[in-house]
Amino acid sequence: MGFYFNIGREDLLRAVSAQQNITGKKGTLAILANVLLEVKPDHLVVTGTDLDIGLKQIVPAEVMETGTLTLPAKKLFELARESGSTVISFKEMDNNWVEITAGPSCYRLAGMVADEFPQFPAYDESAMVEIDSAVMADLVDKTVFSIALDKENMFTLTAALLEKFKENEETFLKMISSDGHRLTIMTREVAAAVDNLQLKPLTLIPRRGIQEIRKFCENRSSFLFGVEEKQAVLKSNESLLVIRLMEGDFPDFQGLLNALTRENTIRIDRNRFLESLKRINLFTEDMFHAIRMEVNGTTMVLTSQNADFGSARDEFSVEYDGEPLVLGFNCRYFIETLQVMEGDSICASINTQESPCMITSDEDKGFLSVIMPMKL
Numbered sequence: 001m002g003f004y005f006n007i008g009r010e011d012l013l014r015a016v017s018a019q020q021n022i023t024g025k026k027g028t029l030a031i032l033a034n035v036l037l038e039v040k041p042d043h044l045v046v047t048g049t050d051l052d053i054g055l056k057q058i059v060p061a062e063v064m065e066t067g068t069l070t071l072p073a074k075k076l077f078e079l080a081r082e083s084g085s086t087v088i089s090f091k092e093m094d095n096n097w098v099e100i101t102a103g104p105s106c107y108r109l110a111g112m113v114a115d116e117f118p119q120f121p122a123y124d125e126s127a128m129v130e131i132d133s134a135v136m137a138d139l140v141d142k143t144v145f146s147i148a149l150d151k152e153n154m155f156t157l158t159a160a161l162l163e164k165f166k167e168n169e170e171t172f173l174k175m176i177s178s179d180g181h182r183l184t185i186m187t188r189e190v191a192a193a194v195d196n197l198q199l200k201p202l203t204l205i206p207r208r209g210i211q212e213i214r215k216f217c218e219n220r221s222s223f224l225f226g227v228e229e230k231q232a233v234l235k236s237n238e239s240l241l242v243i244r245l246m247e248g249d250f251p252d253f254q255g256l257l258n259a260l261t262r263e264n265t266i267r268i269d270r271n272r273f274l275e276s277l278k279r280i281n282l283f284t285e286d287m288f289h290a291i292r293m294e295v296n297g298t299t300m301v302l303t304s305q306n307a308d309f310g311s312a313r314d315e316f317s318v319e320y321d322g323e324p325l326v327l328g329f330n331c332r333y334f335i336e337t338l339q340v341m342e343g344d345s346i347c348a349s350i351n352t353q354e355s356p357c358m359i360t361s362d363e364d365k366g367f368l369s370v371i372m373p374m375k376l
Helices: 009-018 073-082 133-141 192-196 207-217 253-259 270-281 331-340
Strands: 004-008 034-039 043-049 053-060 062-065 067-072 087-092 097-102 105-110 129-132 159-167 170-178 182-190 203-206 222-227 231-235 239-244 265-269 290-296 299-306 310-317 325-330 345-350 357-360 367-371
Touching: 004 009, 004 053, 009 043, 009 053, 009 073, 009 087, 034 073, 053 207, 067 073, 067 105, 073 105, 129 133, 129 192, 133 170, 133 182, 133 207, 133 222, 159 192, 159 207, 170 192, 182 253, 182 331, 203 207, 203 239, 207 231, 207 239, 253 367, 265 270, 270 290, 270 299, 270 310, 270 331, 270 345, 325 331, 331 357, 331 367
Parallel strands: none
Antiparallel strands: 004 062, 004 087, 034 043, 034 067, 043 053, 053 239, 087 097, 097 105, 129 222, 159 170, 159 203, 170 182, 182 367, 222 231, 231 239, 265 345, 290 299, 290 325, 299 310, 345 357, 357 367
16 A cells, blocks of 8 residues: 655645755656655655755655655646645555645656665764854855856866854854856854864865755754765754765965955945946946946946947946056956945955955955956
């Protein structure tokens, strides 16, 4: 006899929608497109994995018969999303078929036996520490945009680096990302208990893993977090997320930071600068988004040109008392940085016409961005 249970539509939708980015990857094993359903006496355990990321969730259910089977994750998500019924019933039939009833609608869905489904990784809960969801979400939000895409030559740039350090008896977590053209760092003070968190010399969390961590932070105030030799683990009362870590080196970002000074600092209204950049970006070339930035006295002039459409120019006031500067930058890098920053005012520090631009804000402690220049 196979499983038979009823589940709330919202509970099912929440569980299978969280699995979509994990099971949606085209892989060599057909069963990885499925989620494993383990029907226990008083709840359902939903597990998905692509061998790099695994997510296990406990979902409330009214269980008549227990059992185990895998079903297509995408089809379950679509079915739950479109269903008009508040309760959905699952009944396993012969030959791994499942009859699904939702109000007046009835479906038959083909499953696969659970024997071939990969074993979920073991982990050490004793090495985990409690971490504030808002802190981890902030670390991710301020750095995820500058993690390199998969086509990057240096593959470790497709991951974010996580570090921990102590300063004046306070513990901090730092997340660093770079795509080779820009560097973003976010530092947050954390609870004293996080001092017990064991990190590797280089803890590299892949981009997709970072995105899953961000989702894990939603709708919960805290969770347990641990880093082991080959994986990072996040655990709450009802969910368990395991991410395979990346091996390799990360660029010497500290050497770059040490070489930067704040000799020429321009103080700029963040929102005014962001609005101007978005307008100027309308007339940049699609591939490089190059803009010309001129600073003379208290005036900044942004210009862009597009061979097909024409040109754009915008001028506004800044606070600056250094030598005149004429600079070239990728406009999109500035836009993405300013969008995640907080506060009304930012400081852009530029040593010379050819040097990187370092962006900070007194109102966004812990955030630092470095954007490499372009030749005009």
